[in-house]
Amino acid sequence: MRSAIGALRREAARSADTHLLHQRFPAFPGIDFYFKDEAAHPSGSLKHRLARSLYLYALCNGRLGEGQRVVDASSGSTAISEAWFARLLGLPFVAVMPACTAPGKIAAVRALGGACDLVDDPSQVYARAAWHEAQGACHLDQFGLAERATDWRGNNNIAESILGQLAREPHPCPSWIVCGAGTGGTSATIGRFLRYRGLDTRLCVAEPAGAAFAGGWQAHRRDAVARQCTVIEGIGRPRVEPGFLFEVVDEVIEVADAQSIAAAWLLEEVLGRRYGGSTGTNLAACLLLAARMRDRGETGSIVTLLCDRGERYAETLFDPRWLAQHGIDPRPNLAALRATVLQPGA
Missing domain, CATH: 3.40.50.1100 (Rossmann fold)
Incomplete structure (x- = not known):
């Protein structure tokens, strides 16, 4: 850690x-x-800051262990940034994404070594990410944790x-x-x-x-x-x-x-x-x-x-x-x- x-x-x-x-x-x-x-x-979007904070939050709370698979639900930019940091840390990463996500974003996640689990119904990305979590993955959970993972005071x-x-x-x-x-x-x-x-x-x-x-x-x-x-x-x-x-x-x-x-x-x-x-x-x-x-x-x-x-x-x-x-x-x-x-x- x-x-x-x-x-x-x-x-x-x-x-x-x-x-x-x-x-x-x-x-x-x-x-x-x-x-x-x-x-x-470096990962091309606003979500670079968020992804770093989510990884730090998971590590400092003891939720992410060495070599553990990481998952999150994303329409693209967060997934790209999370895949970028997963590569930095040597961790496997899965992005649960709506199948209608821009092809360029899907390609970017894969180019960084991440896997894309594409879901036909966008409303099901949350449940699919939870399924991966139940299989042992660390769920970064951008939608649930974004407002607390970043230190808003500075x-x-x-x-x-x-x-x-x-x-x-x-x-x-x-x-x-x-x-x-x-x-x-x-x-x-x-x-x-x-x-x-x-x-x-x-x-x-x-x-x-x-x-x-x-x-x-x-x-x-x-x-x-x-x-x-x-x-x-x-x-x-x-x-x-x-x-x-x-x-x-x-x-x-x-x-x-x-x-x-x-x-x-x-x-x-x-x-x-x-x-x-x-x-x-x-x-x-x-x-x-x-x-x-x-x-x-x-x-x-x-x-x-x-x-x-x-x-x-x-x-x-x-x-x-x-x-x-x-x-x-x-x-x-x-x-x-x-x-x-x-x-x-x-």
């Missing part, structure tokens, strides 16, 4: 913090946008990192931080840290339209379920996961899938590289908040996350044929975004 914990601590020291990219849009004078590039992590969590990087910026205390909610761990960490530091920054969760967290937060019901499905992987859960903390979230903005994809396409034009659909969801929510601030005559800054690499979605969200098969045409939304975001005085 000591050697595994030491390996994880050394990896954390080697992994430089991710960049905070600055952007201004002509349509929003006086409002600075910041994008925390979590796709720059230790280089994402909220502490963002605020440290903003310290010398014109608006060091952002008006909003925007993130999606998959496990709920990131929103819990950020929301708790903002309150711990006594900041006026508000937390917005960007959610695919009709997903469970939006309905649950609005009605304050933990038994809420999704009203419709989404093609945006990693967020838009069918149920309210245990890690979702209603009380630390100030607003939830629902975003249609076509709008999320269009925003991801726009971001490629602005930043010069691709990011996934959940990043598009984040950007769409940021733009709505910025429009409200502009209309009220407010200035300030908005921070959001670049969640994972867009190359993972080359066969889905960035493939016109795949989009046509799913009845999604983001081009009208993209044209509207260009007109309203990139034009002065929009």
Whole structure:
């Protein structure tokens, strides 16, 4: 156990913090946008931090032994990061994934030496992961443990990192931080840290339209379920996961899938590289908040996350044929975004 914990601590020291990219849009004078590039992590996504924390949590609680098989349920990015750390520690890893997961993500898990247990019904991934646990695997349980595995008071969590990087910026205390909610761990960490530091920054969760967290937060019901499905992987859960903390979230903005994809396409034009659909969801929510601030005559800054690499979605969200098969045409939304975001005085 000591050697595994030491390996994880050394990896954390080697992994430089991710960049905070600055952007201004002509349509929003006086409002600075910041994008925390979590796709720059060695395993390519925001989930790198979570995966490290989950392994440490399992090791320090005595749940993970030497050579033990590891399992978790994931729609892709968490599984890739967990497979990356399993290889680092020399452990066998199984990802329980919906069969509809983007092929690029499945290939990435396998390339890292992990196995993929593909489930036709996405709602059954939890039960299938529990089955593996019953066979002797250590269940990392991102959905059950994400909000407690990360030390929200510090230790280089994402909220502490963002605020440290903003310290010398014109608006060091952002008006909003925007993130999606998959496990709920990131929103819990950020929301708790903002309150711990006594900041006026508000937390917005960007959610695919009709997903469970939006309905649950609005009605304050933990038994809420999704009203419709989404093609945006990693967020838009069918149920309210245990890690979702209603009380630390100030607003939830629902975003249609076509709008999320269009925003991801726009971001490629602005930043010069691709990011996934959940990043598009984040950007769409940021733009709505910025429009409200502009209309009220407010200035300030908005921070959001670049969640994972867009190359993972080359066969889905960035493939016109795949989009046509799913009845999604983001081009009208993209044209509207260009007109309203990139034009002065929009």
